[in-house]
Amino acid sequence: MSNVQDFGAFGDGKHDDWEAIQHAIDAGDGIVEFPRGNFRITKPLVVDLEKRSRTSLHGNGGIAKILMDGEGPAIVLKATHAKTADPDGFRPEEWQRERMPTIDGLEIEGTHEKADGIQIIGVMQPTLTRVLIRKVHTAVHVTERARNLLISHCHFYHNTGVGVHLDKVNLHQSIITGSHISYCRLGGIRIEDSEIRNLQITGNDIEYNNNRAFKIPDADGEPTAEIFIKTGEEGSVREGTIASNTIQATNSPNGANIRFIGDDKKGDHRVGMWTITGNLIGSQRVGIHLSWARGVTINGNYIYSGHHRNLLVDHSRNVVIGPNCFGHNPDYRKKELATGITFEDSQNCNITGVLIEDAEAGEHTVSGTVPIVRKGLIELIRCRRMNVTGTQVLDGTPNGLYLEDCSETSINGCTILDDREPKLMETAIQWKGKGDGNMISSSRIGKGSKSALTVPDGVRLSDNLLDS
Numbered sequence: 457m458s459n460v461q462d463f464g465a466f467g468d469g470k471h472d473d474w475e476a477i478q479h480a481i482d483a484g485d486g487i488v489e490f491p492r493g494n495f496r497i498t499k500p501l502v503v504d505l506e507k508r509s510r511t512s513l514h515g516n517g518g519i520a521k522i523l524m525d526g527e528g529p530a531i532v533l534k535a536t537h538a539k540t541a542d543p544d545g546f547r548p549e550e551w552q553r554e555r556m557p558t559i560d561g562l563e564i565e566g567t568h569e570k571a572d573g574i575q576i577i578g579v580m581q582p583t584l585t586r587v588l589i590r591k592v593h594t595a596v597h598v599t600e601r602a603r604n605l606l607i608s609h610c611h612f613y614h615n616t617g618v619g620v621h622l623d624k625v626n627l628h629q630s631i632i633t634g635s636h637i638s639y640c641r642l643g644g645i646r647i648e649d650s651e652i653r654n655l656q657i658t659g660n661d662i663e664y665n666n667n668r669a670f671k672i673p674d675a676d677g678e679p680t681a682e683i684f685i686k687t688g689e690e691g692s693v694r695e696g697t698i699a700s701n702t703i704q705a706t707n708s709p710n711g712a713n714i715r716f717i718g719d720d721k722k723g724d725h726r727v728g729m730w731t732i733t734g735n736l737i738g739s740q741r742v743g744i745h746l747s748w749a750r751g752v753t754i755n756g757n758y759i760y761s762g763h764h765r766n767l768l769v770d771h772s773r774n775v776v777i778g779p780n781c782f783g784h785n786p787d788y789r790k791k792e793l794a795t796g797i798t799f800e801d802s803q804n805c806n807i808t809g810v811l812i813e814d815a816e817a818g819e820h821t822v823s824g825t826v827p828i829v830r831k832g833l834i835e836l837i838r839c840r841r842m843n844v845t846g847t848q849v850l851d852g853t854p855n856g857l858y859l860e861d862c863s864e865t866s867i868n869g870c871t872i873l874d875d876r877e878p879k880l881m882e883t884a885i886q887w888k889g890k891g892d893g894n895m896i897s898s899s900r901i902g903k904g905s906k907s908a909l910t911v912p913d914g915v916r917l918s919d920n921l922l923d924s
Contacts, residue, residue, distance in 0.1 A: 457514075458484025459491060467493025469523060474499050481508065488513045490520030490562060498526035505535040505554040505579070515562035518586060525567045529575035529597065533557050537580040541603045541629050546580070556581035566592035566615075573612075576602055585609055593617035595640065598625050605630040614639040616670060618646045619662075624691075628653040638663045641670050643680050649688035655696040657683065662701055666708040676708055681715035681745075687726040689719055694729040705740040707763040707825070713740045718748030718771075725750030725773065732757065738766075738785070739793075746772045753778065760784050761793040763825055766812075770800040779809035792821050794828045794853070796835070803840040810847040818853030818880040832858025832886065836865065845869055853880045855904070861889035866897070873902035880905070887911040896920060 461467060463484070464476035474497040480488050481503055488511065501522075503511050513531065515521075524530035535554040539545035557579060564573045564587070573589035575597045576582045581604040588611040589595040595612035598605060602625060612619035612635070619637040627650065637644040637660060644662040662682040667675045682703045685693050693716075703713045714737065718727045728751035737743045738760035746752055746769045755778030759766045766782045769775055777797075784792045792815035799805060814833050815821065833852030836842055842865040849856040849872045856872035859865065867885070874881035881904040885896065888910075895916040901908045903923035911917070 457487040457489045459489045460495065461491060465495055467491065467495050467520075469494035469496050472496060472498050474501065477501055481511065486511050490515045490522075492516070492519040494521045494523055496523040496525050496567075497530065500526075500528045500532050500575075501530060502532045502534060503557060505533070505557055506549075509553040510555070510557070512558040512560065513562060514560050517561045518563060518588065520561070521563040521565055523565055523567050524571040524573075524592065527568060527570040529572040530564045530592075531559065531573070532575045532577065533559075533579050533582050534577045535579040537578050537601060537603055541580070550580055554580060556583055558583045558585070559587055560585045561587070563588040564592065565590055572597060573615075575599070576605070578602065580604060581606070587611070588613070590614050594621045596620045597623060598627060599623050601626045603628055607632045608634050610635040612637045612640060614669065616641050618642045619644045619665065620646070622647040622650050622652060624649045626651045627655075630654065631656045631658070632660065633658045634660065636661045637682075638665065639669045640665045641667055641672070641675075641680070642678070643684040644682040645684070647685045647693055649686075649691045650693065651691055652693040653695045655693075657696070657698045658700055660701045663704045664706055666705060666711050668706050668708065677710045679710045679715070680708060681712040683714045684712075685715065685727055686717040687719055689721060692726040694727070696730045698730070698732045698735060700734045701736075703735055703737045707739070707741050709741065711740045712742040712745040713737045714743070715745045716747065716749045716752070718750075720748050720771065724748070728752055728774070738762070742766075742768050744768070746770070746775060748772060750774050752776070755779055757781075758783070760795070762795055763793060763820070764828065765796045765798050767797045769798070769802050769805070772802045773804045775802065775805040777805070777807045777810060780811075782810065782812035784815050788822075792817060793825065794819055796828065796830050796833055798830070798835040798837070799839050799842065800837045801839070803842070805839070805841075806843045806845065807834070807847055808843070808845045811850070812848070813850040814853055816851070816876065818851065818876075830858075831855060834858070836860070836862050838862070840864055842866070843868070847871075850874070851876055851881065852884075854882045855886045856881055856884045857886070859885075859887040861891055862887075862894065863891040864893035865891070866895050867899060868895075869898050871900040873900070874904060878905070882906045883910050884908050885911065887915055
């Protein structure tokens, strides 16, 4: 092993140890070891795998800290991977010299306003484990091209930019698991202008990734999310899973817990083929926001306390909302946030087996929150070929279901009731506008303070049980 102190590093937090550590990387045996200490550097440490061959950096279980006191990333992993992950696509020298560089057990702390954590360029199988990165701009920045990224058991905390930024990168076969990604101002995991395939985000705690902890003036409205995906005009993001995570936040004016944005300029659905399952999602302006997405399945989640909506879907298609529970946090008792699901300008979508229950008050009762504006607990607006099946809509305000200008839409086997006294739901199902091929069947429809049903001519009614 190449102990950096044997190459002249002080580790006292005062001397500039960059030259000594870079020498250990360039001239050592490939295992770069950091003992306990604070290793101040003023330039990026570059691990050029093509030149230096297989390399790992170890902090002995977290006892070593790198203080990045200069501009740019503390560590750069650099290689020459340029093809796919198909076995026939690799050159022999990639397996011999460049595969699986590892950073383990290190802390990186930024002490310069333009410091970053780790940058990864052209690397196959980069592996980060037990790494703590804080007080930098971007904790992990992956760009250009990479394959088989693995991030496990890491902490990315209180950074002014992004936790994990997949930025203009061609990246396939990646896993982010078992990590804490919190208080990063521009997003926990942020994907922009990239080609991404086979990304698994599993078993993480991803929280509070917005401006609240930083209080930068006039920055609250900048779009952010715990998981933020924006394809841009050239990128596409497909084949992904978000599973078994805790994804929570505090309200920010343009924030979401999970946000997918396809290409709205070209009208292409460049983000999709994703599953979102088994997560706890809540306490942001929007829980899940899908815009210009195609092929997303959402099931088995508890989605709660959206300041605007729990689920907002626009200009999307082939979206399946399976059994999920939408509600609020009962521990807050009267300090509740209303909830809601809205689909706009979307088609070929199913809502099946959902239970959605509004706050007892039918409105936000938390001090300082912006009043929620909506026409129904579930809203379908300018949608086509929508199925709402086996869904319970409880205590909706002002209406249970609200539909406007929808076609070929079916409501079947649903329960829409208000048990509150006095009733706050005006109408169980209010349907307005034009459209054809619509039906309501085999549903239990309670009477609101005004009526049970308000529907236009042409909506077929069959075998429903209505309160008189």
